[in-house]
Amino acid sequence: MNNGKEAFIQACTDAITTLDTSSTHYLYELKSGEQVYQARHDLCFMQNEDGSPAKLIGLFEPSFIRSYHVELSNHLDHVKTWINQELEEFLIAFNNPDYEF
Numbered sequence: 001m002n003n004g005k006e007a008f009i010q011a012c013t014d015a016i017t018t019l020d021t022s023s024t025h026y027l028y029e030l031k032s033g034e035q036v037y038q039a040r041h042d043l044c045f046m047q048n049e050d051g052s053p054a055k056l057i058g059l060f061e062p063s064f065i066r067s068y069h070v071e072l073s074n075h076l077d078h079v080k081t082w083i084n085q086e087l088e089e090f091l092i093a094f095n096n097p098d099y100e101f
Helices: 003-018 062-095
Strands: 024-029 035-040 055-060
Touching: 003 024, 003 035, 003 055, 003 062, 055 062
Parallel strands: none
Antiparallel strands: 024 035, 024 055
């Protein structure tokens, strides 16, 4: 797994389990293929070296954090596994409008 994606999933997992809604979590992909994670209180924009906008491949905002946190009670025996699977599917759905999540 790419370091940016790992950081995104870990940060979102931590935010869900602790109900930390102080930031929106962003995952970008640069033209080089590198994935970059950012957590911001305000809007986040990222650019490639040539100045063109990087591709946003994941955005996890506070409302999602709250929704997933509520669902934790249904998965207490395997919280981390459940969150990881949900975030992986979320990223697939975020990047594929035909994917049913």
